[in-house]
Amino acid sequence: MSDSVETAAIAAPVPAGQSGTVVRSTVMRRLLKNPMGIASLAILLTIAALAILAPVIAPFEENFANISKTLAAPDSVNIMGTDSAGRDTWSRLLFGAQLTLLSALLCAGVAIAIGLPAGLIAGYYAGKFEAVSNWVVSILMSLPGLIVLLTIRAAFGPSVWISMIAFGILISPSYFRLTRTAVQSVRNELYVDAARVSGLSDLSIIARHIFSVVRAPIIIQTAAIAGVAIAIQSGLEFLGLGDPTKATWGVMLSEGFKNVYLTPMLLLWPALAMALTIGGLVLLGNAIRDALEDGEKIKHRKKVVSAESTTADAAKARPSRKSVAAVETGTEHHLVKVTNLGVGYPQADGSIKKVVDDVSFHVDRGEILGIVGESGSGKSQTAFSILGLLPDNARIVGGSIQFDGNYTVAPGEDRVSQERLSKLRGKRISYIPQEPMSNLDPAFTIGYQLVTPMVRVLGISKAEARQRALKLLTDVGITNPERTFNAYPHEVSGGMAQRVLIAGAISCEPDLVIADEPTTALDVTVQADVLDLLRELQQRLNIGVILVTHNFGVVADLCDRVVVMQNGRLVEEGTVREILRNPKEPYTQTLLGSMLEGKTPMTMLVSKPGSAAEKEPVA
Amino acid sequence: MIKFIAKRLGSGLVVLFVVSVLTFTLLYTSSGSIAQNILGDQATPEQVALKEEELGLDQPLFVRYFAWLGDALTGNLGASWFTSEPVANALATRIPVTMTMVFTAMILIAICAALIGVVAAVKRGWVDRVVQIGAIIGDSIPGYVIGVFLVTILAIQLGFFPATSTISPGVGPEAWVYSMTLPVIALLINGVTGGAQQIRSAVIKQLERDYVRTLRSRGIGEREILFKHVLRSAAPAGLTVLSLQLIGMLGGVVIIEQIFALPGMGPLAVTATTQTDLPVVMGVVMYTVVVVIVVNLLVDILNGWLNPKVRVS
Numbered sequence: 001m002s003d004s005v006e007t008a009a010i011a012a013p014v015p016a017g018q019s020g021t022v023v024r025s026t027v028m029r030r031l032l033k034n035p036m037g038i039a040s041l042a043i044l045l046t047i048a049a050l051a052i053l054a055p056v057i058a059p060f061e062e063n064f065a066n067i068s069k070t071l072a073a074p075d076s077v078n079i080m081g082t083d084s085a086g087r088d089t090w091s092r093l094l095f096g097a098q099l100t101l102l103s104a105l106l107c108a109g110v111a112i113a114i115g116l117p118a119g120l121i122a123g124y125y126a127g128k129f130e131a132v133s134n135w136v137v138s139i140l141m142s143l144p145g146l147i148v149l150l151t152i153r154a155a156f157g158p159s160v161w162i163s164m165i166a167f168g169i170l171i172s173p174s175y176f177r178l179t180r181t182a183v184q185s186v187r188n189e190l191y192v193d194a195a196r197v198s199g200l201s202d203l204s205i206i207a208r209h210i211f212s213v214v215r216a217p218i219i220i221q222t223a224a225i226a227g228v229a230i231a232i233q234s235g236l237e238f239l240g241l242g243d244p245t246k247a248t249w250g251v252m253l254s255e256g257f258k259n260v261y262l263t264p265m266l267l268l269w270p271a272l273a274m275a276l277t278i279g280g281l282v283l284l285g286n287a288i289r290d291a292l293e294d295g296e297k298i299k300h301r302k303k304v305v306s307a308e309s310t311t312a313d314a315a316k317a318r319p320s321r322k323s324v325a326a327v328e329t330g331t332e333h334h335l336v337k338v339t340n341l342g343v344g345y346p347q348a349d350g351s352i353k354k355v356v357d358d359v360s361f362h363v364d365r366g367e368i369l370g371i372v373g374e375s376g377s378g379k380s381q382t383a384f385s386i387l388g389l390l391p392d393n394a395r396i397v398g399g400s401i402q403f404d405g406n407y408t409v410a411p412g413e414d415r416v417s418q419e420r421l422s423k424l425r426g427k428r429i430s431y432i433p434q435e436p437m438s439n440l441d442p443a444f445t446i447g448y449q450l451v452t453p454m455v456r457v458l459g460i461s462k463a464e465a466r467q468r469a470l471k472l473l474t475d476v477g478i479t480n481p482e483r484t485f486n487a488y489p490h491e492v493s494g495g496m497a498q499r500v501l502i503a504g505a506i507s508c509e510p511d512l513v514i515a516d517e518p519t520t521a522l523d524v525t526v527q528a529d530v531l532d533l534l535r536e537l538q539q540r541l542n543i544g545v546i547l548v549t550h551n552f553g554v555v556a557d558l559c560d561r562v563v564v565m566q567n568g569r570l571v572e573e574g575t576v577r578e579i580l581r582n583p584k585e586p587y588t589q590t591l592l593g594s595m596l597e598g599k600t601p602m603t604m605l606v607s608k609p610g611s612a613a614e615k616e617p618v619a
Numbered sequence: 620m621i622k623f624i625a626k627r628l629g630s631g632l633v634v635l636f637v638v639s640v641l642t643f644t645l646l647y648t649s650s651g652s653i654a655q656n657i658l659g660d661q662a663t664p665e666q667v668a669l670k671e672e673e674l675g676l677d678q679p680l681f682v683r684y685f686a687w688l689g690d691a692l693t694g695n696l697g698a699s700w701f702t703s704e705p706v707a708n709a710l711a712t713r714i715p716v717t718m719t720m721v722f723t724a725m726i727l728i729a730i731c732a733a734l735i736g737v738v739a740a741v742k743r744g745w746v747d748r749v750v751q752i753g754a755i756i757g758d759s760i761p762g763y764v765i766g767v768f769l770v771t772i773l774a775i776q777l778g779f780f781p782a783t784s785t786i787s788p789g790v791g792p793e794a795w796v797y798s799m800t801l802p803v804i805a806l807l808i809n810g811v812t813g814g815a816q817q818i819r820s821a822v823i824k825q826l827e828r829d830y831v832r833t834l835r836s837r838g839i840g841e842r843e844i845l846f847k848h849v850l851r852s853a854a855p856a857g858l859t860v861l862s863l864q865l866i867g868m869l870g871g872v873v874i875i876e877q878i879f880a881l882p883g884m885g886p887l888a889v890t891a892t893t894q895t896d897l898p899v900v901m902g903v904v905m906y907t908v909v910v911v912i913v914v915n916l917l918v919d920i921l922n923g924w925l926n927p928k929v930r931v932s
Contacts, residue, residue: 138634139634139637139638141863141866142634142866142908142911142912142915143638143866143908143911144866144867144868144869144870144907144911145867145870146869146870146871146873146874147869147870147873147888147903147904147907148904149870150873150888150889150892150900150903151642151645151646151892151900151904152645153892154646154891154892154895154896154897154900155645155646155649156649224758227758227759231761232870234761235761235763235871235874238763238874238877239873239874239877239889240889240893241889241892241893253764253767257767257770257771257878260770260771260775261775264771264775264776267767267768267771271764271767271768274760274761274764275759275760275764278758278759278760278761279755279756279758279759279760282755282758282759283755286755387836389832389835389836392743422838422840425835425836425837425838426836426837426838426839427838429836430836430837431832431833431836431837433829433832433833433836435829438828438829438830439829439830439832439833440830440833441830441834441848441852442830442852442926443848443851443852443925443926444848452837452839453837453838453839456838456839456840456843457837457838501833504833504837508837508838
């Protein structure tokens with residue numbers, strides 16, 4: 001047991017570049033900190049120790065029968081009593097543990113020996129081998145385990161080892177599928193590509209980079225499979241299909257069941273042993289998974305917290321008084337007014353991780369505001385708090401949001417009011433997402449997904465909504481709206497899907513559209529079209545737009561004003577012309593520099609040869 | 620859709636064929652001297668040779684296989700070597716008991732696991748924690764151990780239910796309900812705990828999908844999102860979970876029937892296995908594989924209906 005735990009610990013999901021010992025010690029420590037981890041380890045180690053020491057500590061041989069003392073109650077000689085043949089229950093329990101653990105290990109070992117290499121090869125090379133193995137897997141998985149073991153028993157006679165080898169083969173698909181999926185997910189990762197380019201053989205790439213990815217899931221899977229193996233092996237023994245010369249928990253359970261009218265206590269011991277062992281394995285699997293997941297969370301948290309811990313103190317010191325003050329100053333009327341907004345996520349240790357802090361801006365009708373920043377700057381979180389679509393665990397930790405003069409987040413509230421926003425969402429505020437494909441429900445036609453919101457929000461008939469949807473599809477530049485209307489999302493291209501989403505966003509004639517990186521996932525040629533479309537619609541419908549992007553090219557192309565965000569805070573605000581010509585903050589300058597360097601400006605700039613185009617983009 | 624079903628049906632038949640070849644080969648090449656086994660140790664070599672001829676064991680394996688296959692296709696699965704009862708008859712009298720139990724348990728699992736899983740995914744909080752803990756406990760205690768304790772406590776100690784079955788041909792539905800309650804409970808507990816947890820994960824995964832957020836942004840209500848979109852997308856995963864549960868249950872029911880002395884397929888299979896009554900073993904394997912293939916086909920069809928992408932590809 002201790003062996004497998006150690007390996008589990010190494011296998012933190014950091015495939016390359018991390019020192020193994022460091023990762024191992026932290027995961028191991030987390031595992032030991034977790035009461036579930038400690039308890040399960042203690043149980044399993046105790047059982048393993050008892051099993052190993054069985055020949056030494058068992059007071060009797062496993063089959064030693066004292067026929068003058070059958071079905072005896074516990075006493076000083078037989079501490080758990082005896083069975084119907086006068087055999088000592090405690091001794092048989094110990095020897096049973098030996099056999100049970102060994103058979104579980106054998107089963108898991110066989111399953112790994114088959115499933116792991118097959119999964120690695122199928123995942124790495126794909127092709128024919130994968131097709132054939134998938135087919136074999138589908139057969140193996142449609143066979144009920146116990147029925148197969150009955151067949152094996154009929155064919156080969158009563159041997160624990162043969163039946164566990166057979167069960168190992170039967171259950172190997174679980175390793176195969178796990179490994180294949182894991183390998184497929186990293187096969188085209190950069191570091192694997194890099195290893196390939198640097199001339200490493202496939203074998204060493206698999207051994208070094210890919211194997212490390214699947215280690216952790218395999219350990220977790222092994223805990224589960226060992227438990228299943230114990231259950232099924234004991235089940236066979238319980239049916240009386242095992243080797244009659246061996247003491248096993250299954251045989252003891254069946255022995256107890258036969259004498260249930262006389263000494264029901266005989267049932268308890270083997271059942272308890274099984275429940276403890278299998279339960280220990282299940283808990284251990286869960287604890288390792290938790291330890292690994294916590295590791296990822298902590299790593300992720302560290303990245304953000306380092307940048308925010310400084311602002312968090314300041315935020316704590318700021319009482320709600322200030323947000324009240326902000327309301328008093330907010331007399332002028334804007335379409336959206338965000339005042340001193342803060343968004344945070346409660347952490348396990350009770351603190352709150354701030355992802356948006358003290359952000360204020362406004363948007364008017366007929367205006368496009370760009371929110372610019374790198375990933376993790378809090379720009380999307382800001383956008384989602386206006387939409388009221390933050391994840392469930394998010395909290396508003398300060399400030400307010402007003403839409404058209406009404407609060408959607410009043411000062412002092414820690415959540416976006418869903419009640420108020422559900423009246424606005426779809427109707428007056430709408431949303432264009434980043435990734436077109438994943439934002440359409442694959443199970444419904446595009447037409448359905450356009451028509452339903454209009455029916456719900458505008459209260460018009462389906463037929464009318466259908467007419468409007470077709471018109472909208474034409475408006476967003478789709479040449480055959482009828483066909484797109486009837487298509488499922490997977491039947492259209494990404495650019496087309498994004499046009500559909502834009503059509504959906506404007507379908508209920510909103511006053512405000514929030515577009516979250518609307519062109520990032522699209523081809524460059526399609527990007528320009530979609531931006532043109534957005535601008536055209538915005539001008540025609542006179543709506544306010546919040547454009548969330550990391551791309552200053554898009555900002556230059558589209559926006560009237562821009563706010564720059566970094567680490568959850570607003571660092572600069574101004575008209576596009578000001579910011580692009582004359583960025584004041586060093587962060588904005590770096591952001592601009594990194595955007596424009598070595599790239600052709602996206603504007604129609606006629607530059608003289610040699611002039612520094614990147615410094616003078618015309619908005 | 621018809622093409623899709625035909626394709627699935629075809630691959631099901633191929634699986635059935637492959638399994639029958641493998642099982643037949645395994646059984647008839649590995650189990651030593653079958654005739655000797657049947658006749659006992661006292662039999663003379665002549666008697667053994669005669670018996671082998673009678674059973675057709677002197678012929679090459681593939682000849683025997685195709686003879687078996689030819690018979691099987693006409694519904695004749697051979698006869699038991701020990702009781703001479705036709706295997707098809709033996710199965711026909713026992714399958715109703717087993718399948719009533721399995722499908723009752725399955726329907727209850729589907730309802731309970733789906734309800735609990737969805738509530739845990741949507742409400743989270745304490746329901747969710749109970750489901751998580753329940754899954755650990757359910758995973759830790761095999762169904763037959765639960766069965767043994769149900770009999771011991773509810774039937775033997777408290778006398779609420781009969782300890783062994785009161786089912787015999789021609790008994791009324793009351794006896795069935797009375798006899799089946801405990802076995803069905805023993806069968807379904809693991810299924811409910813495990814199924815609920817997996818359905819919970821499937822629903823949570825769907826709730827976190829991008830399109831759910833976009834639907835919310837379009838003004839669609841939570842209820843409609845859950846019932847029309849999320850549950851529909853989570854259904855394939857849920858169906859797969861349930862079909863795997865059913866496959867496992869076809870094995871588990873063998874032990875449960877033994878515990879409750881139910882006259883189902885289980886005791887037949889166990890006796891045939893200990894006696895090396897190969898035609899019966901073969902019949903039991905084929906029957907369960909057919910059940911699995913039919914269930915998987917139904918699941919595929921349902922998935923195809925739920926997910927247009929599956930249907931097309």
